[in-house]
Amino acid sequence: MAQATPQNNIFAVIDLGSNSFHMLIAKYIAGGVHTIGRVKRKVRLAAGLDEHNVLSVEAMERGWECLALFAERLQDIPKQNIHIVATATMRLAKNADVFKVKAEQILDHKINVISGEEEACTIYKGVAHTSACRGKQLVIDIGGASTEVVIGQGFNALLYKSLNMGCVTYLERYFKDGKLNQQNFDTAIAKAKQVVAPICAEYIKMGWELAIGASGTVQAIQEIQAAQGQSETLDLNTLNAIKAAACQFDTISALDLPGLSEERRLVFVSGLAILIALFESLQIQNMGLAGGALREGVLYSMIPDLHSADIRKRTLDGLMERYHVDKQQAERVAEVSISLAEQVSETWQLDMEQIKPLLQAVACLHEIGLIIDYKLYHKHSAYILTHSAMPGFSRAEKQLIVAITAGHRADLRVTQFDKLSCNALLGERLTRLVRLAVVLSMRRQNDVLPELRLASSENDTLELSFDNDWLSIHPLMQSELVQEGLYQQKLKRVFSVS
Template identity: 70%
Template sequence: MAQLKPQKNVYAVIDLGSNSFHMLIAKSIAGGLQTIGRVKRKVRLAAGLDNDNLLSAEAMQRGWECLALFAERLQDIPKQNITIVATATLRLASNANTFKVKAEQILGHKVNVISGELEAKTIYKGVAHTSSCNGRQLVIDIGGASTEVIIGQRFEALHFKSLNMGCVTYLERYFKDQRLNHTNFNAAINAAKVVISEIVTEYKTAGWELASGASGTVQAIQEIMVAQNQDEQLSLDKLLHIKQQSIAYKTISALDLPGLSEERRLVFVSGLAILIALFESLAIQQMGLARGALREGVLYSMVPELHNHDIRKRTVDGLMERYHVDQKQACRVAELSEQLALRVMSQWTEINTNAIAILKTVAKLHEIGLLIEYKLYQKHTAYILANTDMPGFSQSEHKLIVAIAHAHRSDINKDGFNGLGCYHTLAEHLTRLFRVAVILSMRRQDDVLPKLSLSAENNTLTLVFEGEWLKTHPLMASELELESKQQAKLGWKLIVS
């Protein structure tokens, strides 16, 4: 057999964090990244730091044992496609070089101990390449020994700071007795506020439009809120409520909040205390979960073809290529959908430029399910999209795209719009417009598209065709008649004349 060679389009990033060591392996394909492997181990390296910042032999041994596992997987990846970064604990440890030398022997690669400022900028790059925010964005990443706070716009970090506080170090300092009470929580929160105070004036003056959390703490809180039937947006009231719920368990070992994973339990309360301090100090109103962070930032820096800054276009183009979408038809439906949406924007005011962009995205991707089979292709499309990362779109936008794709033909299940929160009405309106656009584009030819007018009043859509178009296109007229009946079942009125 021929000797197997490493694949040139496979990349690996290893992040030696203060709480966990992570390995992310991805393949560059169809203009995007496809994750093909993730390995994560709780090492809690920061727990091995003493008061003199000397890293214990036990903590180093835990780290080396983890890296021995990672080394096996790295053998199949080209050396130039591997980057290893280390963060706060190895920045702080006075004997970091001892750990680093043996780590490099185990891995066969250089370990880069990066500065706090570079870590913050790289985290922002990871968020920027996977988010949909074009305005100013506040990004927070609570690590094991440091917390990065960044304000940036598009792909540039404008204000960035690495603060000396983390969920592992604060666990050791303020929850060492493992007790959950107001005294321990308040001590951790107040200590964090002192650290945060050095950036408060600068960051409040700079301001932001969207806040995102890139840490396991934020993800854990979001999972708890979902388990308690709340929406996914974090607020100070929700954080304080979870603090009260946590205190009721009295000890960390007994902590059993619905939705909290066993893996996160030990460092959850210390991370929560830091996050409460950030919300109170910076007057953060709401926060969502970021899709990317440090590893993604390193990865996007490594792959030249991903430096296209139109993230949404890169995502959509990659999916269209991967699933062999008929691009002419996709663009035809997208253009017609946009025309219909523009005609009712003044009546259905929740439709704005971003909503139209979402509608056009659905149009370009709605036929990817055809690669499986025709009869239920809308369900296949929705399933594929629901289970695919879509950099450039927020979680809420991603769910909106899936809901419209699922409902764009055949029977409409109104329950499919549940869980969309403030997007519920928008989803209904965009779905109605999109279903009409799909019907009118069914012949897959530009020269048969009709001249029409469209208006909306409350829940009524009125579609008027010029001349004898309906008579000369009986199949589409019949399809529109059936569509009118479908929408009527849900209390929607579609008038075609």
């Protein structure tokens, strides 16, 4: 049925990039942003720039054709909820106004050509709103015609530059013949280093704690690593190994690396060359992937309610509201699990500053699967979390939260934490604590528990003790804790009650 009025909680962001045009459609609901549509088209606008920075008619026509598709979707969205930005190619092109005038007619909306500095700050904002935002962060976004390099903390960009190099322009300059060889790579890397050189000293002096990539190049490398069963964290050795593997192919058209998508193949090698130059010049040790960038930065700026500094709380509150979680029960489980963790923190060498947010998140989210069915609700909860965005939590933190949620009740397997890699032991330990907290909170009432003492000894043995003779007058609780001891035996761990 036709809708009489547009929905005021629907927002659209269009990013006229140098490589691709993107349209993001999102709905603001339950205190959070939920993507309800994405459209992406490879336009390669930057490939239409000649040596005098004049944009070809062919490139402009590719862009106009794409925007005609976008326009169909925009007609249902309130004009005040639409924001359209154009980046490097539109900044560079001497005849950008020719493209812009017709594009605005097609879209029936103004296009904002943003400066390189504004682009860098907006990219950082998108990363800060969608990633684990702690300490100083180095954010790098390799676009089609420019590369943004930002150091920020919290929601504030502290140092930001937009560099005149991108995966499309470098493809045209240094891989124009379509050939893959060491010489082409080395030339592209050397030229990129020259572009980066003026900013190196200032960035290295300021320093950072975490490096994050917000571009398709970083995502493509992660997908290649995942296809080979390797870690998702990027380092220089990984980049050079992928470069060597790429050089085994004579041409870009023949490039066929496991995990590399056809969509990304054409501009992959030029993006890789720029990334290697950045790693070497800025002395980057390792890098992860951001959850968002320019489009998300624009989107979050449009919704005042999302300017809250506590991203994690916003994420948890949104999920709890959406899945009708019992908030009081979540608070009980959080309080008990954190109390138990503090009692064994010295023996288990737990960093409580790191552990508390994880236990809090699991307590808030472990029952979201109840909305589907009780019997396997822990599995439903884990499935929902696996396929939900969790801004404010890193990929590793989300994996821990999902694993603990999946294992917080019922049967256990000795292999179920293997996928957590270096966090396997931590995941197992926190799961054991949360399981106890869930059992101890089974009455779903406050002030029903006596003083509890949890001790850990060799081989991760746990012993839970109660004041006085409390357990003997609560036989159901005693029975559940005895059963929990049997479950934990399957992990080859001992849990006992006294």
